[in-house]
Amino acid sequence: MLSERQAVIFKTIVDEFTKTAEPVGSKTLVNLLSMRCSSATIRNEMAALEEMGLLEKTHTSSGRIPSSKGYRFYVENMMETQLDDNVKHSLQQVFQERHYTLDEIVKKSCDILSQMTNLTSLVLGPDSRCQRLQHIQLFPISERSAVAVFITDHGHTENKTFQFDTTVSLNDIQTCCNLLNDKLCGTPISSVVEKMKEIKPLLAASVSRHEVLFQAFVNAFIRFASDNVYCSGQSNMLYQPEFADIERLKQLMKMLEDSSVWRQLANTEGDLAIRIGNDNGVLQMDDVSVITSKFHLNAQKEGQLMIVGPTRMQYDRVVALMEYMSKVIEELYSEEY
Structure with missing residues (x-):
């Protein structure tokens, strides 16, 4: 004491x-x-x-x-977290400028956090790998591009833009979409690519440009099933004296690119976690701290905001900003859905 x-x-x-x-x-x-x-x-x-x-x-x-x-x-x-009302008002004004999708909201929140803290921020979107595909909807943009909307049984919606190497007819796109909905509904997202390989002969028999469409969908599902991690403000670490040594900076940048690290750190109880140095063996850097704050979109769907920086950070201000941004995301999602 x-x-x-x-x-x-x-x-x-x-x-x-x-x-x-x-x-x-x-x-x-x-x-x-x-x-x-x-x-x-x-x-x-x-x-x-x-x-x-x-x-x-x-x-x-x-x-x-x-x-x-x-x-x-x-x-x-000793830490006391309190955010100035003027800062709260400024953050609210940002999201009132126009209508944002959920993906835009979380990414913009991530960008704002990195700008306001001069540190690196990350956002982990809901992990879709354990969810099941419920429906696919395709919207052609041109003869060489389309937007696909994937919907899971948890209500997770993901948009992917397709760019085809060659011209594909609207009829082929619709036939492919119908076939995939018929054969893939209820399939775990992590198993979709393997299931698609099984139905490839059916696709070949029904669609003339089947190879182009097959590859486009496989690539889209691989991206969908991969870790949904967005990072902002990596260059802020260049101005932190702790990382003036080029080898330390390289080590940090390598860590920032490793999505498995952030998934491990995300597995915590409670909505807020502060990791200081290498206290859990995951970071492998004793002069780096990570603060995580969860946002809940519904009973099954959640994501996390993260701030990465030197152990010498303003914990009180960073925590206050993160907790408030998490509430903003939840409120905006609630209004939208």
């Missing part, structure tokens, strides 16, 4: 290091603290906090920085 003075000193160090990325020394704290303390007293308290594991000393400075354990203590015991 921290004394009142230790708590004030510790929180001041966290706040200052978050802003400056520079180790905080006793001389700096003398000017920052509201209570009057000598440099010697502050140094003693900092040493005590270091013994507790909440602070650590860097090799390049006599100042201290928060440890991973310190950040964990901060978010669990």
Whole structure:
């Protein structure tokens, strides 16, 4: 348990290091603290906090920085999340400008989060792999393109645009669509591609351009069944001093491209999770934190917003933004459906 003075000193160090990325020394704290303390007293308290594991000393400075354990203590015991009403109003105005689809809403939310935090944001859409195909609807755009709408038994709707290598007649497109609806209805999304290979001879017997259509649908279903992850603001990591080393930056960028990492992190209880450093063995980077916030679209359908950045991030502001954006997505989806 921290004394009142230790708590004030510790929180001041966290706040200052978050802003400056520079180790905080006793001389700096003398000017920052509201209570009057000598440099010697502050140094003693900092040493005590270091013994507790909440602070650590860097090799390049006599100042201290928060440890991973310190950040964990901060978010669990000291963090206060509150979003300014002006910020809430500004975010609401963005989505009132025009009508957005669900896909556009979550992607725009992801972009806004990366812009407002100067960090990297991700959004995980609902995982469709365990759902079953209920219906396919095709809308021809031209003789070489069409839009397909896939609907699952959970009410998940996905749009895919087809670009054909050669001209395909409207009749062939409709015949193909009818055949697939007849043979694939009730098939798990993860099994659709294999099932399509089984009905390929039927397609060949009914449709003249069957090879073109078959390949287009297979590609669409592969994309549909793959992890639905959208990432925004990767370039923000270039300006974080923690990733000035090119090898560290490469490691982070490789991790951002690995959708399996984010699916593993998504398997958590509760709507909010804060992972600091490599505390669960998934991130394999001890200076990276990930905050996740779930949004619920219906009883079976949910997605997650994620913010990725250095452990030195403004946890209170980031959490407040993410929780509010999750509510915005839920409200807009409710209005739409």
